[in-house]
Amino acid sequence: MFEAAELGRKIPKAKYESELTKLRGRLLQAHFALRGTKMPVIVVVSGADGAGKGEFVHRLNEWLDPRGVDTVAFWGQSDEERERPPYWRFWRVLPGRGRIGILFGSWYSEPIIRRVYGETKNAALDTALDRITFFERMLAEDGALIIKLWFHLSKKAQRKQLKELDKDPKTHWRVLPSDWKHLKLYDKFTEVSERAIRHTDAGHAPWHVIEAADRRYRELTAGTIITETLEKRLKQLAAAPKPAPRAAAKAPPKDSLTILDHVDLSQKLTDAEYKEQLEKYQSKLGKLVWAANAKKISTVMPLEGWDAGGKGSAIRRVTAAMDPRLYRIIPVAAPTEEERAQHYLWRFWRHLPRAGMVTIYDRTWYGRVLVERVEGFATDAEWQRAFLEINDFEEQLTEGGNVVVKFWVHISKDEQLRRFKQRQQIAIKQYKITDEDWRNRERWDAYKAAVNDMVARTSTEFAPWTIVAGNDKKFARIQILKTICKRLEAAL
Amino acid sequence: MFEAAELGRKIPKAKYESELTKLRGRLLQAHFALRGTKMPVIVVVSGADGAGKGEFVHRLNEWLDPRGVDTVAFWGQSDEERERPPYWRFWRVLPGRGRIGILFGSWYSEPIIRRVYGETKNAALDTALDRITFFERMLAEDGALIIKLWFHLSKKAQRKQLKELDKDPKTHWRVLPSDWKHLKLYDKFTEVSERAIRHTDAGHAPWHVIEAADRRYRELTAGTIITETLEKRLKQLAAAPKPAPRAAAKAPPKDSLTILDHVDLSQKLTDAEYKEQLEKYQSKLGKLVWAANAKKISTVMPLEGWDAGGKGSAIRRVTAAMDPRLYRIIPVAAPTEEERAQHYLWRFWRHLPRAGMVTIYDRTWYGRVLVERVEGFATDAEWQRAFLEINDFEEQLTEGGNVVVKFWVHISKDEQLRRFKQRQQIAIKQYKITDEDWRNRERWDAYKAAVNDMVARTSTEFAPWTIVAGNDKKFARIQILKTICKRLEAAL
Numbered sequence: 001m002f003e004a005a006e007l008g009r010k011i012p013k014a015k016y017e018s019e020l021t022k023l024r025g026r027l028l029q030a031h032f033a034l035r036g037t038k039m040p041v042i043v044v045v046s047g048a049d050g051a052g053k054g055e056f057v058h059r060l061n062e063w064l065d066p067r068g069v070d071t072v073a074f075w076g077q078s079d080e081e082r083e084r085p086p087y088w089r090f091w092r093v094l095p096g097r098g099r100i101g102i103l104f105g106s107w108y109s110e111p112i113i114r115r116v117y118g119e120t121k122n123a124a125l126d127t128a129l130d131r132i133t134f135f136e137r138m139l140a141e142d143g144a145l146i147i148k149l150w151f152h153l154s155k156k157a158q159r160k161q162l163k164e165l166d167k168d169p170k171t172h173w174r175v176l177p178s179d180w181k182h183l184k185l186y187d188k189f190t191e192v193s194e195r196a197i198r199h200t201d202a203g204h205a206p207w208h209v210i211e212a213a214d215r216r217y218r219e220l221t222a223g224t225i226i227t228e229t230l231e232k233r234l235k236q237l238a239a240a241p242k243p244a245p246r247a248a249a250k251a252p253p254k255d256s257l258t259i260l261d262h263v264d265l266s267q268k269l270t271d272a273e274y275k276e277q278l279e280k281y282q283s284k285l286g287k288l289v290w291a292a293n294a295k296k297i298s299t300v301m302p303l304e305g306w307d308a309g310g311k312g313s314a315i316r317r318v319t320a321a322m323d324p325r326l327y328r329i330i331p332v333a334a335p336t337e338e339e340r341a342q343h344y345l346w347r348f349w350r351h352l353p354r355a356g357m358v359t360i361y362d363r364t365w366y367g368r369v370l371v372e373r374v375e376g377f378a379t380d381a382e383w384q385r386a387f388l389e390i391n392d393f394e395e396q397l398t399e400g401g402n403v404v405v406k407f408w409v410h411i412s413k414d415e416q417l418r419r420f421k422q423r424q425q426i427a428i429k430q431y432k433i434t435d436e437d438w439r440n441r442e443r444w445d446a447y448k449a450a451v452n453d454m455v456a457r458t459s460t461e462f463a464p465w466t467i468v469a470g471n472d473k474k475f476a477r478i479q480i481l482k483t484i485c486k487r488l489e490a491a492l
Numbered sequence: 493m494f495e496a497a498e499l500g501r502k503i504p505k506a507k508y509e510s511e512l513t514k515l516r517g518r519l520l521q522a523h524f525a526l527r528g529t530k531m532p533v534i535v536v537v538s539g540a541d542g543a544g545k546g547e548f549v550h551r552l553n554e555w556l557d558p559r560g561v562d563t564v565a566f567w568g569q570s571d572e573e574r575e576r577p578p579y580w581r582f583w584r585v586l587p588g589r590g591r592i593g594i595l596f597g598s599w600y601s602e603p604i605i606r607r608v609y610g611e612t613k614n615a616a617l618d619t620a621l622d623r624i625t626f627f628e629r630m631l632a633e634d635g636a637l638i639i640k641l642w643f644h645l646s647k648k649a650q651r652k653q654l655k656e657l658d659k660d661p662k663t664h665w666r667v668l669p670s671d672w673k674h675l676k677l678y679d680k681f682t683e684v685s686e687r688a689i690r691h692t693d694a695g696h697a698p699w700h701v702i703e704a705a706d707r708r709y710r711e712l713t714a715g716t717i718i719t720e721t722l723e724k725r726l727k728q729l730a731a732a733p734k735p736a737p738r739a740a741a742k743a744p745p746k747d748s749l750t751i752l753d754h755v756d757l758s759q760k761l762t763d764a765e766y767k768e769q770l771e772k773y774q775s776k777l778g779k780l781v782w783a784a785n786a787k788k789i790s791t792v793m794p795l796e797g798w799d800a801g802g803k804g805s806a807i808r809r810v811t812a813a814m815d816p817r818l819y820r821i822i823p824v825a826a827p828t829e830e831e832r833a834q835h836y837l838w839r840f841w842r843h844l845p846r847a848g849m850v851t852i853y854d855r856t857w858y859g860r861v862l863v864e865r866v867e868g869f870a871t872d873a874e875w876q877r878a879f880l881e882i883n884d885f886e887e888q889l890t891e892g893g894n895v896v897v898k899f900w901v902h903i904s905k906d907e908q909l910r911r912f913k914q915r916q917q918i919a920i921k922q923y924k925i926t927d928e929d930w931r932n933r934e935r936w937d938a939y940k941a942a943v944n945d946m947v948a949r950t951s952t953e954f955a956p957w958t959i960v961a962g963n964d965k966k967f968a969r970i971q972i973l974k975t976i977c978k979r980l981e982a983a984l
């Protein structure tokens with residue numbers, strides 16, 4: 001695969017300079033045009049040691065408008081990063097829409113290095129590469145332009161390069177001890193890199209392998225690739241027809257049977273039973289949360305349900321059992337400007353708990369397949385692929401040491417009406433009833449169908465749904481407390 | 493001071509419940525009204541162990557609209573926090589405008605505990621309290637409402653409380669080993685707390701000492717304080733006259749002599765001198781930055797200067813010498829929505845480097861006393877108090893292990909005109925010239941006066957200004973490189 005990048009290509013100085021001047025003008029123009037779009041651009045800079053990656057990152061920063069670029073070098077991991085799923089550190093630095101993110105190193109570095117050093121086998125490498133493919137496709141489908149550059153050096157060229165850099169006092173600092181170590185592993189590195197490139201060379205995020213021995217050649221080539229890819233995409237964006245105004249989903253037939261129809265809403269507890277069990281499970285939960293904290297097991301608790309289903313009061317029964325230092329509630333409202341500039345999962349990634357802590361999401365990423373689907377805020381393609389995206393997200397949470405306990409609080413349509421009316425009577429609860437609640441109620445059947453799909457497609461072995469029988473608030477609260485206890489006990 | 497909070501106050505259940513219902517309605521209404529304002533509300537919950545602080549935080553969360561509250565418990569410090577000045581962890585969780593932040597523990601905990609444990613003397617405690625006073629006043633002047641609650645228990649009541657909590661399996665978890673230790677230190681704790689309260693009981697952020705032995709009394713009292721303070725302030729806000737449209741500052745007399753008139757702009761370097769010194773200082777800087785990294789010394793480099801002064805190209809000469817893994821450039825453009833919801837220094841705090849790293853700010857917090865002053869975006873009171881705020885900020889940076897190297901790149905008015913015209917000629921530089929640049933140029937003298945004040949009032953021993961003679965770009969770049977090297981050498 002790399003043979004085509006060992007041909008000894010060079011560019012003479014005069015040609016380089018005249019071409020570069022033209023190229024920089026175009027690149028800068030494209031960068032300005034980018035600003036007005038909703039497209040984030042991710043430039044991944046990878047390749048051999050001594051191949052001038054860092055130098056190229058410098059150069060690229062010189063060429064672009066610095067106000068529209070975020071350059072990130074992945075180097076070391078903070079405990080805040082180590083205490084969360086591995087991709088958290090990537091999510092937190094993704095460029096926003098209209099910006100360019102230059103990633104020096106990236107999600108490729110660790111899987112490749114670990115394989116080269118023999119810490120993993122090919123199977124683990126492939127799993128890691130699958131995750132990368134999924135991640136990149138997800139970003140691409142969300143509108144990101146991903147440009148991946150691989151700077152290649154032949155073994156001979158690499159040795160020469162490192163020696164030269166090392167000799168020159170001006171560049172000596174650029175050679176790290178690990179670079180020499182990697183040179184010894186050149187053949188292994190090449191083999192693993194080829195595998196990585198092959199597995200992840202997708203249409204939505206193709207690799208560009210660049211012969212890197214000659215500085216002028218590699219920089220002009222890389223610069224041209226970035227410029228042309230960007231120009232082409234901007235042209236496509238400009239030519240794309242304006243998306244048709246989205247219509248709310250058609251209501252499904254009223255008699256369609258869903259998973260919700262099987263919930264026994266008649267289940268209830270007497271006051272005495274409730275009181276006794278509340279004490280029992282709150283006391284238990286309080287201890288379990290501390291035990292999980294000691295073992296650095298985190299808990300992510302996504303809570304969804306019908307309006308007036310009793311989510312808020314259930315959350316209070318859960319948090320009443322926990323030390324306030326251990327949990328955070330994230331109420332999910334309209335996204336902020338910084339959140340809107342990112343993939344829809346970004347704003348949930350950013351609030352993930354540190355090791356041993358609890359995050360309760362009051363409304364969640366499932367908004368994508370519920371309200372966004374039903375109201376037509378998301379296109380069919382968007383909400384349809386969300387199931388996979390969400391399953392991947394929750395799998396990463398689980399692998400990263402989180403217990404994911406998710407609830408749909410179910411009530412009957414009649415019960416909802418009763419509660420809406422009741423709320424309107426009580427002064428301090430009036431704020432809880434809005435016109436939106438009444439509008440949502442009109443779409444009850446559409447939501448029911450959406451919930452059915454959601455549960456069917458995202459109830460996984462690592463993150464199963466619990467459908468809470470919510471007509472009796474007491475029963476619902478105990479069911480939730482019990483479920484969390486059970487899941488935590490299993491994890492401990 | 494605490495005698496008034498040991499009177500044995502109690503509230504019977506019936507009264508509690510009827511009053512609470514009324515209170516909750518009012519509180520919630522105030523909370524909704526808050527949403528439409530630009531006022532952040534900070535509720536500090538402090539006091540004795542076992543005084544029901546955590547319980548009250550729960551309760552308050554129950555009473556408020558959860559979507560408008562951020563509850564933060566300060567507990568443990570991450571390495572990302574430890575590697576920055578101590579207040580970084582507070583800045584990162586401050587509530588935005590229109591929101592309530594409940595701080596369980598706060599900037600008070602550490603100074604008090606350290607003094608109680610004998611790790612510090614009164615002098616250090618007082619210094620810490622002065623910083624708190626300054627911080628709170630700064631937030632209050634920026635529009636924040638700060639409500640500080642101190643839950644007090646007599647020694648007898650504290651012992652009783654801890655015993656009861658400990659005995660009951662439901663609340664046993666709420667008693668920490670450190671709580672018993674603190675009980676033994678009760679008298680010392682009382683003495684230090686009194687000192688802390690006395691020193692920080694300011695009009696802009698008064699303390700409310702609450703007798704905490706009776707749950708109903710303390711909760712109703714604390715709830716009433718919060719409600720009434722909030723209501724009163726909202727009323728004031730509503731009644732306040734709309735601020736008059738701000739006018740741009742009047743231009744100062746043209747012949748006023750400033751510090752900039754003393755800069756020898758004729759200084760220059762030949763090409764040969766430049767080349768030699770560039771190599772020398774870049775090589776030096778590269779090594780120094782690694783050495784600083786090894787010693788965990790961070791560098792903050794704020795860069796200001798006239799439009800077309802050559803900041804950008806100077807930054808490139810500086811970063812060319814550094815490993816891209818060690819530095820970040822923060823180009824300061826218009827603040828985002830999340831940034832606008834905070835004090836103006838917030839968006840600079842958020843980008844502070846981790847230990848051993850470098851952050852270059854391309855335009856800085858000095859915007860407050862430059863463009864915001866000259867264009868009238870900030871009121872006189874705002875920019876006038878900014879000098880003190882900035883000095884405090886930079887002092888915290890220095891104390892937190894940062895070298896602060898700040899530059900004003902100075903050029904003559906004629907030289908600026910020459911460069912503006914030149915930029916308009918060159919295709920790839922045209923983007924650098926905007927109408928705003930021409931407008932700023934018309935206010936040259938006003939800016940000059942503002943720069944003079946800025947340098948006079950913020951050139952401190954820990955963060956001195958360097959005025960760069962920028963007419964000759966070569967001279968300017970070397971001056972900047974040299975200065976950074978000198979400052980780093982001194983710090984190492």
